[in-house]
Amino acid sequence: KHTPNITVVLKRKAAEKALSGSLAVTNESTSPIEGQKPGTSGLRKKTKVFMGKNYLENFVQSTFDALKATGVPVEGGTIVIGGDGRYFNKDATQLIAKMSVANGVKTIWMGNDALLSTPAASAVIRTREGGFVPFGAFILSASHNPGGLDEDFGIKFNCENGGPAPEKVTEKIFENTTKISEYKICKGFPTIDLTTKGTYVVEGKIRVDVFDCAEDHVGLLMKVFDFEAIKKLIARKDFSMVYDSMNGVQGPYARRVFIDELGAPESVLMNAVPKEDFGGKDTPSHGHADPNLTYAVELVQKMGTNKTGEKVGSGDGVPEFGAAADGDADRNMILGKQWFVSPSDSLAIIAANAGCIPYFKEGLKGCARSMPTSGALDLVAKKKKIPCFVVPTGWKFFGNLMDSGDERYFPDSDIYTPFLCGEESFGTGSSHVREKDGMWAVLAWLQILASKNQDESKPLVSVEQITKDHWKVYGRNYYCRYDYEGVSSESASTMMKNLIEKLPTLKGTEMKGMKFESAENFEYNDPVDKSVSSNQGVQICFTDGSRIIFRLSGTGSAGATIRLYLEKYEKPSGNLDLSQFEVVKPLAELALELSDLSNLTGRNEPTVIT
Template sequence: MEGSPIPVLTVQTAPYEDQRPTGGGGLRRPTGLFESQRNYLPNFVQSVLSSIDLRDRQGCTMVVGSDGRYFSRTAIDVVVQMAAANGIGRLVIGQNGILSTPAVSCIIRKIKAAGGIILTASHCPGGPGGEFGVKFNVANGGGFCLHSCCCNFSSLEWCLLEHFWEVNFPHHHPPLPSIFSCTPFHGTNDFTSVKQLLYLLLFLLILFFMGPYVRRVLCDELGAPANSAINCIPLEDFGGQRPDPNLTYATTLLEAMRGGEYGFGAAFDADGDRYMILGQNGFFVNPSDSLAIIAANLPCIPYFHQIGIRGFGRSMPTSTALDRVAKSMKVPVYETPAGWRWFSNLMDSGRCSLCGEESFGTGSDHIREKDGLWAVLVWLSIMAARKQSVEEIVTEHWTKFGRHYYCRFDYEALDPRTAYFIMRDLEALITDKSFSNQQFAVGNNVYTVLKTDSFEYVDPVDGTVTKRQGLRIIFSDTSRLIFRLSASSNVRATLRIYAESYEKDPSKHNMEPQAVLSPLIAIALKISQIHERTSRKGPTVIT
């Protein structure tokens, strides 16, 4: 029997200028703003719902998930009550509110939902003093930038629901929302061979809220020992740790792997779309290398036997290691701005089968988000097929294709005006004609500038042009320096410097990346004057 209609309230509000999305289209701010500022979260949720055409919105299904961080439960209450008032017919919500970002993308596509709301701040810290965020994924499962929607309304639509887990939405039946226990489908891999590998391989995984997924897939389905997975219980503050899968923050995993007992290690971020791979004795796989190695070993993955390989994608700051693999396979590579939505366009048009970013994200066209657990399963499949360790696979790849020494230097929490002027002055310097062919001598190294630009992207699908996506300096020996302001931070700014140098000679593949890249780093610091202008002595994080 159809439930009784629930009254809809109209609440007056005022826009927040700082909610205009940048980068991937989501909102990421200190949790305190969401708790203390009146209608701060409802304003953004209303902008999400209003971005769906009214005709498509009425009676549609949406997916809601979170990474379990502090304030998620309160935020889900708000999303449900506003969705009810805005005509959404059904909400599919993760059990205990938890769904990973790749799982949300998977479910949207699987059930043909109108979109999904993901409550996450990704790799940023949780808890009352941490950060909170909201993302909106559209019907293809990929992210969406709301642009001007956030500041174009003055009221909110709201239903007052006290027990939303059991309520009937207005004029809809059956009861809504649905509670959905989900682990993402990863049928692209050969689980039989991975099972055989796991009987022989000791491995360790450091998790945050990804614990339920890993326990279900790797432990229950594939037989990995339960004690190989740590940090499995979702916590609102992630146990006081920062859920960022890199060598700076995943120190527990790094130290465990350095002991030599384990042959494989992996770490995930809070919403499960980023990952890090470590081999025995703490052997680190640079994420740019990981993407290139996966591309070179796609024949090990049954999924790609079926669909073929249409093309590869990488963000502009990601190293060009993927390009060398693509050239050997005669497969096109698309160089995009940072942000997954550019890859979604390519995949929807059938141009891209595998893509990734240097920020520890890799995915394929099975969904429209990067997928950390999928990438780990791919690595295990490659190891099972080749019967080699992580280090052996990586070093053989370098021998065949050469090694791309690569590092990223993050200067976090900068004054936004200072960061803006550093980038403005740097752009004026490197794009001046006098900078072309300039030589920089650092020790015994001489670097000649071949090309400089402010990167712009012309989307091959719809022809849209996106400008000012980072500053590039390319040298005659193919070395690169890239400067970019991050668009995913909160009210403080993050300036990133990327350095890359190619080495073909296998006898020079065992050097420390920072030692190899130190001349390039010296050039970057000299021309940007970032230490002098920020009073910093060095970067916050090096990856």
């Protein structure tokens, strides 16, 4: 009845190397440090804050204490440690290893050079050694936030299912950080040589495996997709592609997938060597390893569009396909020749074409999107007659739905795997892991392209064509997001508070010729574990199907970021060829008036539009 978990068993012949050191545990005294509350995706702060006395130590010990208190088998267990390669990644990895051993861990798994992309860490937990061996992973990443001594660092904990720690765990971690008085460390535990793959056995007792950071994840992806079919597409004379790893962790994965496995030329790879500062301020992205039209400047230029996704130039010499990943490689951006695919559309198009992907060949069992993501997915789900869940922003909410198909967690509930899910914030993925997966999304698109382009004698069906064909069937959800970054936390919360107070009065009234259909402070009732998450953003719907959403970002490291999401639906018979940015402008004006954003925050223009 259940879809079996994918098992990947790789042939490994690691030479064991004995290492000496001391396993003596010391309890170092410490005191609570303010502000260690994990956000949407772990704890993120300035790197220098993390490097400050006991900062990382306090958080790691608080995590171990939270795990032990909830019955997680830390003692004698296996842990995964790795990160996105940003500044301080390597030192943090070694420190966490010493603390893990002091907390009773017996086996440590680490990617070479302390690297593991977020989806790869999830794949390692779930599939390495036949599956589900470690009790969790520390992932060192601040995702797409710039890295470097003066930029950001981050840490998150993923559980034994490979997904981000649920709120009840992160709350416990935070509570512990406010009370901590000592941490455990094995000061004499040797520093591990992360440049050399192999198995190290310390004092005959502790095992440390340093392995190729890409092998498990790529091994898994090769089971999910038909690489041979994609290889044929890539070999077509009229097909070409580029992939921008944005100097983040994806480089080694991209090389393995595109060059080693799919036989693509070197020219496919852009910025494929991980850098501690993601290239820094002097690169076109200014060190923002964030795959969107604003920051992936080099790729966007190569693909022949401008910052708003419009065509620039003749298109001669522009590749047929282009994509990018963020710092920790869980995000993706999909481009065709002079063509931008919005993340919400990308999700819906993958859902509509799921039959092309081997992992989904027996049919998708369910899908989900975050609340601010456009309703394009819902239209596909309706047609396919599969459940479509709407969850708060944050990948962790998808995990429960996917695990409902896993007998170890929810024996009696409905089964939603294979499952597809995604977010407007350039995140797409499936139940093959418990994180969004940048490489997965790219391979999903390549598989769809491969499936539609099997006959080389026929002209290539492009990404643009696939998108337009989709709109002709389902209509188009014009969509766009305005970000107001670095707003004072106080004015941002005042704005939200005022707005929330206004909500009950809106229904049935009109503003600027638009009639309010509903207005709510979004609350999610998890159908699987029955937990309730409130205050997840203000959602206002109009009678013509349009929506505006206000939400405060949960991933910033300083001040507040207000996000305004705008959506307008156009039927298949309507005008499908307008600019999304123009179409939603009237909605933006209404939203700004309703929220009084400019007055309250002093901002007249958004910082970023995507």
